[in-house]
Amino acid sequence: MRADRRVGGRAESFHRSSLPSFRQVFGWILLGAATVYTAALVMVLIVSQQDQRRPVDAIVVLGAAQYNGRPSPVLRARLNHALHLYREGHAPRIIVTGGMGRGDTTSEATVGRRFLVSHGVSSEAVIVQAQGRSTQASMTAVGEWLEHERLNRVLLVSDPFHMFRLRMEARRTNLEAYTSPTEDSPISDNPVLELRYLFAEGFKIPVAWFRAAVSPLTSHSQSL
Incomplete structure (x- = not known):
């Protein structure tokens, strides 16, 4: 009887010792999160350096702040870059995005x-898509308009740190998307500020990955 108890006690002790401790599980979670964050940050940095300008159906400019009808320095830099691409002949139209903030x-x-x-851009060549207040909402609106026009190829314009997530959202809406980051953004001219935006993207990218995995969009009509 005592032998049975000893054997049972040893088996129970072995079973308990074979289970990972809370500290081990927490460590694995932290390691996994750090790996995902690092991978996201690396992709953000890689794509931020890529200029894929080429002939497309439309140049798409992501919105930024405006002050009483005047573009902020960040928005002005994006618009100037899109204007340069348009004058180079990469697209016959420019789509501008961005809704209204509180009090605007x-x-x-x-x-x-x-x-x-x-x-100097013809008014007919500028398409306004003002429905979105986020990258996801803006790209959904752009995708729906392009699908209606039977167009698909776009050249995305925004700040370098933004390009990877922006391209993800565009491709999620079934667009053939390429990137051309601004070359003289006030954010890029401020290393400390740019690092803050880059590190923030490292958190936003995994969320976008998760959303794409949970609810992938293969057609704009599916999102209606």
């Missing part, structure tokens, strides 16, 4: 259109 009386997209038209 006009949208970022509308301000972008005014800027481009004032710099």
